[in-house]
Amino acid sequence: MTKSPLLPSILLVGCGKMGGAMLEGWLAHGLAPSVIMDRHLPELPAPHRVVRTLDAIPAEFKPDVILLAVKPQKANGVLAELAPRFPNATLLSVMAGRTIASLLKAYRVGHAAASPIIIRSMPNTPSALGAGMSGLYAPPEASEKQKKQCEQLLSAVGETVWVAQEGLIDSVAAISGSGPAYVFLLAELLEQAGVEQGLDAKTARTLARGTIYGAGQMLHQLPTDAAELRRNVTSPGGTTEAALKVLMASDAWPQAVSTAISAAVNRAKELAS
Ligand SMILES: NC(=O)c1ccc[n+]([C@@H]2O[C@H](COP(=O)([O-])OP(=O)(O)OC[C@H]3O[C@@H](n4cnc5c(N)ncnc54)[C@H](OP(=O)(O)O)[C@@H]3O)[C@@H](O)[C@H]2O)c1
Structure with missing residues (x-):
């Protein structure tokens, strides 16, 4: 270095x-x-x-x-x-x-x-x-x-x-301060789901971690929007699309992430009072 x-x-x-x-x-x-x-x-x-x-x-x-x-x-x-x-x-x-x-x-x-x-x-x-x-x-x-x-x-x-503005630090806290925990949770859930689908724990762990690392590297190194990177992995009628239909339903990830981030921002404001 x-x-x-x-x-x-x-x-x-x-x-x-x-x-x-x-x-x-x-x-x-x-x-x-x-x-x-x-x-x-x-x-x-x-x-x-x-x-x-x-x-x-x-x-x-x-x-x-x-x-x-x-x-x-x-x-x-x-x-x-x-x-x-x-x-x-x-x-x-x-x-x-x-x-x-x-x-x-x-x-x-x-x-x-x-x-x-x-x-x-x-x-x-x-x-x-x-x-x-x-x-x-x-x-x-x-x-x-x-x-x-x-x-x-x-x-x-x-x-x-x-x-x-000072108030925006609460938004930063909710996105990037706490953010690593959200990604670690995703790693845990992917591992668990891999085991449910018959993989041994070690293999599921390697796949989950390696995937998050690789996707993180793409986000870091490429100027492409996240949405376009996602679309590039999603063939019509394919396996990714089947999974994303579940995750992207309006009451699934879009709502859960938005509610979770609001909860974090509200907690930061409570700590301030
Ligand atoms: N963890 C995160 O990911 C993260 C991210 C962004 C910001 N932050 C902020 O970083 C701050 C610290 O969080 P943390 O998770 O690092 O907490 P932490 O692990 O509890 O670290 C605080 C350290 O300071 C020591 N300490 C407290 N008062 C002291 C004093 N008067 N004299 C000497 N040592 C003292 C504590 O010892 P004792 O345990 O004995 O009190 C502990 O070792 C928080 O305000 C948090 O909001 C954390």
Whole structure:
């Protein structure tokens, strides 16, 4: 892999599934000396440092970006603790549903005059393999430098798109943040159906995974619309058409996917309140 220039230095707060996925990608790309605050992560090789609490962060450490990757409902305490130490920080939140206003309010509990710039992003776990998909939103007061640093971090682990309104981050969360889970579910269901049709479990698993990989590669590498790729596999009167008639019935996948995405967006809005 070609090494891109050194990424900005970060204080990563919370290194679980999502923080850990991004960290793997950043370490592979060359991250400026950074501090990771997490209760469980083992030590990392120098120049990076893992700490369990804020007090253990070296006094001289001034991160370019503080990345918030704890569970949304666990963030308030740590935000209030960060504020006196980093009152004017660039904060990049990957937390689902937490609005800039709610994060700022929690920050100011720790330091009433704190004035951080808060940029929101919604990455996904394929970031661990450099195949992430992230949406970003920056408020108008964010500088070009702050936006660039946040984008650099996320584009080091995959593709990025900017959205023009903060509310659209909930839509990004529902499509690409949670999206890998929908694809994994499809893999599970294809495997199960293969076994029902007489294949042994190992063969069904290989077929399901290989197919999703191959179709993903076609979507990634070809400019063709998904609908046209689908039509290209569908001969009139053939087997694919028989299956798609079931899946594409208006009360089947079209309705299920639309209802599922609405449920995810609504949940993100509930988390915000
Ligand atoms: N998972 C995804 O696919 C995904 C996708 C997009 C965005 N996100 C967002 O990413 C955020 C993190 O999700 P996750 O699934 O990665 O959660 P997670 O696996 O629970 O990771 C959070 C980590 O932070 C640690 N932590 C929490 N508070 C801490 C503190 N004050 N000091 C030190 N360590 C602390 C947690 O330890 P404890 O377990 O001991 O609390 C845990 O190790 C969420 O806000 C979520 O909305 C996740």
